[in-house]
Amino acid sequence: MTSSIRPLVAGNWKMNGTNASMPELVAIGGAFTHGFDVPVDALICPPATLLARAYDVLSSSAVRVGGQDCATSENGAHTGDISAEMLKDAGASFVIVGHSERRIDHGETNEVVNEKARAAWRAGLVAIICIGETQSQREKGLTLDILTAQIEGSVPSGATAANTVIAYEPVWAIGTGLTPTIPDVAQAHAHIRAELVRVLGDGANAMRILYGGSVKPSNAGELLAVANVNGALVGGASLKASDFLGIAEAYRQG
């Protein structure tokens, strides 16, 4: 882990978490406030119902909070939607856009994801743009082509290391306990880096590229040590403070 990019370990709680989950956030915030001296940035993206409470609990710690999705417009007649500005108002600094569950469950295209990333920037949020191939795309040997198409389509021009994070999440690795081989992770992340630089310019060398999909404390060490892996986007294992902190421990030095 010699990269000069400061890593980000981000938790995506998905449609999980109630008021009963708050002690986990208290534990994560407490650890980062009291002696968890690991050089890593930490982020939790709880469901929108808990965002303001999560911010209250974590704002005095180094742990940031974020949304899991945002609308494209700022406000108006869009029942059930939440704008990036509303997330910002509730305390968010980041928002995940284009997660494969949004792409699949809600038919979000690269064009929609691109617009959501720009909505995030409009509100002053960092966009975490998710990309990744399905099982059948991988079996057909299309992984790198899919990643290129998703980068070209989902990542707006104007993306910088300051306003954007990329998360590579192979769809088949999400929630399955399966992970790509280490050479496959290295190949995908090197490809993503090269494509980001091709599309956005040299500044993209400083952009964080997270790996997501069945990350847990027991595999974080080897996954997060891969070149061009600048952190993790963690689902299931982020729901428990001990697992989330166990993953961040992969960056402990010395």
Ligand SMILES: O=C(CO)COP(=O)(O)O
């Ligand atoms: O989708 C993910 C994070 O956004 C990964 O989920 P899991 O860590 O549960 O596989």
